[in-house]
Amino acid sequence: MSIDIHHVVALEQFKPMHTVSVAAAADAAGFAGSVVADRFQPWLPSQGEAPFVWTLAGAIAQATSGKVTVSAIPGYRMHVAAVAQASATLAAMVPGRHTLTLAAGDAIDEHVVAGYWPEAADRISNLFDAADAIRKLFAASLKGKDIRHSGPGIRLESARLWTMPDEAPPVAVWAAGPATARRAGRTVDGIVVQAGRPERMAALLAAYREGCAESGRTGSATAHVQLSWADTDEQATQNALREWPMAGLRFPRGDIRSPFDVAQLVRSVTAEDLRERMCISSDPDIHRAHVQSFLDLGFDTIHVHNIGRNQQEWIDVVGREILPRLVR
Template identity: 30%
Template sequence: MTRFGYTLMTEQSGPKDLVRYAVRAEQAGFDFEVSSDHYSPWLTEQGHAPYAWSVLGAVAHATSRVEIATYVTCPTIRYHPAVVAQKAATMQLLADGRFILGLGAGENLNEHVVGEGWPPVDQRQDMLQEAVQIIRALHTGEVVTWQGDYFRVDSAHVWDVPEGGVPLAIAVSGDKSIERFAPLGDHLIATDPEAALIEGWADARPADAPPSRSIGQVPICWAPDKQQAIDLAHEQFRWFGGGWGVNADLPTPHGFAAASQFVRKDDVAASIACGPDLDELVQGVLPHIQAGFTDVAIVQVGDVLQQQFLDEVAEPLLAKLRAAAA
């Protein structure tokens, strides 16, 4: 049975609101919650970017049932992998085993801020692979010294480490990244509803590896009026139309504004399910279910209707989604 999650969008809500939404989402029946980890929003209209790890710590204490995950953290430029290993271990202890560390190769929007530049995609993948190996080593609880191509670690020891470490989910986009990361990760993260990604990941895993989960994410925009929903989705999510091949390399919200200036409201409505009709919203999620994703995180676009969505819409929408998955 497909599990359905709620997305804590740090780009569109402040930290206290995010914690409040997390509690309400658990009450509404979501199975898990994922958080973005950004230094900047994509568009200035979104208006937020609190530190995700502080929010996640608060969410871990404010909730008791839902799983919690980063979707995703880049452990290569803005964060050193040794630091990511430490905070992920702490999160797992705070969450009583409910935490999954979602990792990816990052976006220029968030990583350029520390002034280390933005490497080409092949180098980013190499850096991510090395970072995953360091995080795995530190989660054993042993003292780690590492001299790699991109990172150095000197006698590092994560003192508060959960038994068994922290499950790692890794974002992939094609055969090359699957071949590289399937043997290293526990679970798959992918944004495109493609069954081939899930099948390729399973084939690339070691024969004795336990089953992986495949975690996807789908934006929707509920509003009492369809045009209101389309207007909101266009204002907040028109950057989405560029695709990750473009989005990963743009450095600022101004760049996203320029890249998306010709994206029409009709274009957004064609790619994001919008409006009050819950059956239409389910249709927007259905491709991920049909592709075989075990976990699908829902993004309700925009902060302005977030509380109303959670109070009035989440429970009946979840019932329809679970019926569709069944």
Template identity: 30%
Template sequence: MTKFGYTLMTEQSGPRELVRYAAAAEEAGFDFEVCSDHYSPWLVEQGHAPYAWTVLGAVAHATSRVGLMTYVTCPTMRYHPAVVAQKAATLQILAEGRFTLGLGSGENLNEHVVGEGWPGIQDRHDMLVEAVEVIRELHTGELVDYRGQYYQVDSARVWDVPEEGVEIGIAVAGDRAIEMFAPLGDHLIGVEPSSSLVEGWNDVDGAKQVGSEARAIGQVPICWDPDRDTAVKKAHEQFRWFGGGWPVNADLPTPAGFSGATQFVRSEDVAGAIPCGPDLDAVVEAASAYWKAGFTDVAIVQIGDDGQDRFLAEAAGPLLEKLRAAAPGDAG
């Protein structure tokens, strides 16, 4: 059965608003909620970047049913993996077992702020492998000493460890990343609806199989509004960064850089890639690319802070009905 999620997008909303939206999304019927973990917005027009882990702690208490997830945390530069292990364990306890730790190799936009530069992709992948090893060891609750190429952990122990542990999802985008991370992760996080991601993951020795043991989680941006022109304008203003693709998005360092890189992206370009306006069937069509590719979970991103309340009150319920009716195994 396909599960549908709501995105708490820290780049476009303040912390109190995000907690309110989280509670409303649970009430609307979403199955899970994912939260971005950014130090900066993609574009100045978005205007926010509260600390995701504080937000999620509050969300854990404001909700009682929905799954929670970071989408995604980079545990290699801005955060030491030993610190990620501690806060993930604490959040799992607060969420009473509803939390999944989503991890990825990060973006320059968020990680350069600590002044350590921006490594090449292979180094970032190697760092993420070590980070996952550190987190896994610390989540045993045992005393850990770790000596790797990138990280050292000296007599560390996470004292408050949840009984159910913390499952880890890992974002992958290519064959090499799949080969490296499929044996280390509990779940696949995909940046595009490609069946090759799921098939490649399932083909790796030692990987938990998507569809039985593992989830494959994707994300679809939309801009719902009763007026299509308003929706297109908002999507262009706040989400034109999306058109660069992840190889570009990973390397640009600042919102000003994204603004410059997207200065020639037109409104019609954005509207051609993102469902805009009141047509819920268009959203279903966009989301269907994920379940057709074998994904088990799809998170919706409603673009823009203004309009979230109306989307959740008016559109979310009917949209979820349409999504569940269309998704395989969900009708009836």
């Protein structure tokens, strides 16, 4: 049975064409796909980049042979119709290889269009409204029909996508709590869950499966796993502190509006804070066991993000010492 381990390409950290090279290297090493996320700003000024995700997704799709997953935020900077059009076009370019993952969004990216930034509960409502609208638009467009949609926060008027693949791409959502996971099981094609403690992950997975059972649906559950690998434990720790310290913050980041504010807030983050939230080690076997633990819990797909800039070295290690030893 194939193991679906996908490589996360953090667009915030690299020049656009370098991200394409990184994705191509991961594809050659045996990763099943590439994962990119829509960002308007980096989390930290020192990360330095924030290219347009759909341009990079198209380039990565042409440079690789695996899946291309795009995490998008509908309804703020990009209208739901525009997200659906971008996704459908990518899926038409690489049939069967694209998944659209929808997220509720963070103010650091979405506040720039100067609209009211809603509370967390309203963002979740908007997320499912967007997912419903996009799935309806995909289904109608495949039949050559227009649709209208009037939801809590989203409206579509006589809408149709004229460029479509033969089969609509799967639509998944990010889920942070059991209610969201269960709702996703009832309404969309999959969930993505940020890796955390095993008991929390098991609870979210169970809630999602319950939602699937309630609706008679089948879907895919993905764990998004961040880690830090380097040649030494000290370097792996320094990479985490320098490149992804926001993972150690003990409060939600969704309302922060500036990378410069994040840089100030993470000054108090310690190595121990980060070790509580990600695997930090120079030992490939420790990382292999960490990734394997999510497969053992029952997740179908793992998105793996090594937060350092040492991507080629990491990809070489994964292809040689981790991917061949993972089991389903």
